[in-house]
Amino acid sequence: MKYFAVFLTMKDEEKNKQFRADHLQFLDEQMKQGTVFAKGPFMDGSGGLVVYQVDNISTAEKLVKLDPYVINGAREYEIREWKMEVGKGE
Numbered sequence: 001m002k003y004f005a006v007f008l009t010m011k012d013e014e015k016n017k018q019f020r021a022d023h024l025q026f027l028d029e030q031m032k033q034g035t036v037f038a039k040g041p042f043m044d045g046s047g048g049l050v051v052y053q054v055d056n057i058s059t060a061e062k063l064v065k066l067d068p069y070v071i072n073g074a075r076e077y078e079i080r081e082w083k084m085e086v087g088k089g090e
Contacts, residue, residue: 001053003037004060005082008067008075009047015074022068035063037084047075057081 010016027050030036034053041048050067052060060079069075 001055003082003084004052004054004057005080006050006052006060006064007047007078007080008050008069009078010045010074011076012074015072016069019068019072019074023074026067030063051082051084 027036027039030052031039036050037053038051039048050064052063054060054063057079064070064077064079067075067077070077
């Protein structure tokens with residue numbers, strides 16, 4: 001499996017509010033399926049980050065395009081393959 005960081009940049013704040021519950025439900029379902037590794041908003045309100053754990057970028061993009069935020073024009077997205085490294089507490 002590979003990791004893909006998806007930057008979801010704010011496009012329309014009203015649509016963002018309107019589709020927030022749908023977006024969160026979608027991500028919760030993806031977490032249960034194991035395709036979302038991590039997620040969360042940026043504290044400055046500019047959008048958020050979702051890290052997908054899938055085989056390839058085309059699969060990541062297919063999932064991103066199912067996100068209610070993307071479908072309804074609340075957010076734009078950018079996908080980057082990400083090499084995850086975890087600190088060892090040294």
